[in-house]
Amino acid sequence: MNYFINCIYFIILINSMFNIKLKNKNQKKLYILVGDQFFLLEKIIQKILFNIRSTEKIIHYKFYITSNINWTDIFNKFYNFDLFNAKIHILLIFPEKITIDMHQNLSILTSLLKQSNILTICINQITNLIKNQVWFKNIKNSSTIIDCNINTQKKFSSWVRNFNQILKISIDVDSEIFLFKIFKKNTYAALKLLEKFSILFPDQLINLSKIEKIVNSELIYTVDQLISVVFQRNINLSIFILSKIKMQKIFDPLIILRKIQNKVVYIIKIKENLININDNKICQKNYKLILDFSEKISINQLNSIINLMLILEIILKKSGKKILVWHFFNEIILILCGYHSPITKIYEKKINFNCFLRRYF
Incomplete structure (x- = not known):
């Protein structure tokens, strides 16, 4: 199917x-x-x-x-x-x-x-x-x-309606507006969600309340989805997915940290010319996201992120203050999305990237 x-x-x-x-x-x-x-x-x-x-x-x-x-x-x-x-x-x-x-x-x-x-x-x-x-x-x-853009409500709605004809589902206008706000920068995720609707609501008119229920309570959000949205620098959706991951209690915080660390390492290697994206199959899976993101993020932001990740790892391994874990995740996500706050400036201490790579990877 x-x-x-x-x-x-x-x-x-x-x-x-x-x-x-x-x-x-x-x-x-x-x-x-x-x-x-x-x-x-x-x-x-x-x-x-x-x-x-x-x-x-x-x-x-x-x-x-x-x-x-x-x-x-x-x-x-x-x-x-x-x-x-x-x-x-x-x-x-x-x-x-x-x-x-x-x-x-x-x-x-x-x-x-x-x-x-x-x-x-x-x-x-x-x-x-x-x-x-x-x-x-x-x-x-x-x-x-x-x-190749679907960056306006009109284009997005047209795309949704065309695809819905194949899936034999119907979505009201309010739902199209809601989906556009969430998925305008991630049409692949929108496609998968529409496929899910076709299974849950075959031959039905899908209204906004049904979609909100699926998006807010029934979807399982993953760390990979979070990273993908973060690389698009979609702050609101990134924080939303992070909060859902926290509520789901499926992923160990240390696993989440490791996945973020791995992506940060690739970005550092690209910016420091330590890796050729044309020869790296892992990078090529999300080549456009990684390429654009590596151009946007600054060295100061990477310094802040690395410092925060180091502190977070200490908290996860040695400290009992688990309440701080999600606060640090939130700060890391905000910096990755390009947001600057007075708090994050504390962590802009210069890092030797090569030492960081040798120590942890």
């Missing part, structure tokens, strides 16, 4: 929601995908690759663009020669903040585009700065630009 739903959803998402028409004839060589949600971008990329592979052989390369990326490797892929005359498809995923160096190299790359190359560029948004870049001016008229 899930496989069938996902297949149908894939068709609806690509063809109806984004109104994409990728014809086999006269295949365009350039695609610009605009959006910041991994789930939506991934589906569009799959559609593009499927469309190309239906008519010809391709060799696909994917690069997550960071400040320390080796652009020579990317350029060399464009010069690759394939004995079977396969086309080269290069997928470039950019962080939210695109540096001058990235713009310059992208200008060079677009100038190298040949008949046997296909280039897909993923960016968060098309700003005025991007519009004035050489590479964008050169390719905007010859490329397919696809808006």
Whole structure:
């Protein structure tokens, strides 16, 4: 059932929601995908690759663009020669903040585009700065630009209604507004919730009271969900999920801390150029979230988080003051979401990241 739903959803998402028409004839060589949600971008990329592979052989390369990326490797892929005359498809995923160096190299790359190359560029948004870049001016008229966002109530409601037709459920307008407020930055979670509604309320009109009951009392929230929302810097939803995890009493606080520590370690390694996101399979699972988050979070914030985590670990292992545990979790989540409070400034003492990594990981 899930496989069938996902297949149908894939068709609806690509063809109806984004109104994409990728014809086999006269295949365009350039695609610009605009959006910041991994789930939506991934589906569009799959559609593009499927469309190309239906008519010809391709060799696909994917690069997550960071400040320390080796652009020579990317350029060399464009010069690759394939004995079977396969086309080269290069997928470039950019962080939210695109540096001058990235713009310059992208200008060079677009100038190298040949008949046997296909280039897909993923960016968060098309700003005025991007519009004035050489590479964008050169390719905007010859490329397919696809808006992969569901960032307005109108778009979200349209998406929900289309998908509900397949699930054979109906949701009132108030419920659509409620779901948009919670899941506008996490459409994958919204999809899973709608699938749950189809099981609990088949062929029924689902009103706001039913949805609030499910969201507030019957859903089991996990640490991975919390981290995913935190990486989106959604403060309200992050605090809500943290409070639900506390009430559920399913996860040991030390396990929660370990999972947060692991993610913080990856962020530190990326910021300190100790890891290449293109070679790390764990990072690639949530590449867009991790890439954007690592650009946003500051060294001072990481210092505060590490200090708080160290104190929290001592409390969990040695102290009997368990009442402070969730207070510290709350502070850590707030800092990760970009919130600054007078209390957290106390913990901005500079940390030697290498010592931290050696000691705990």
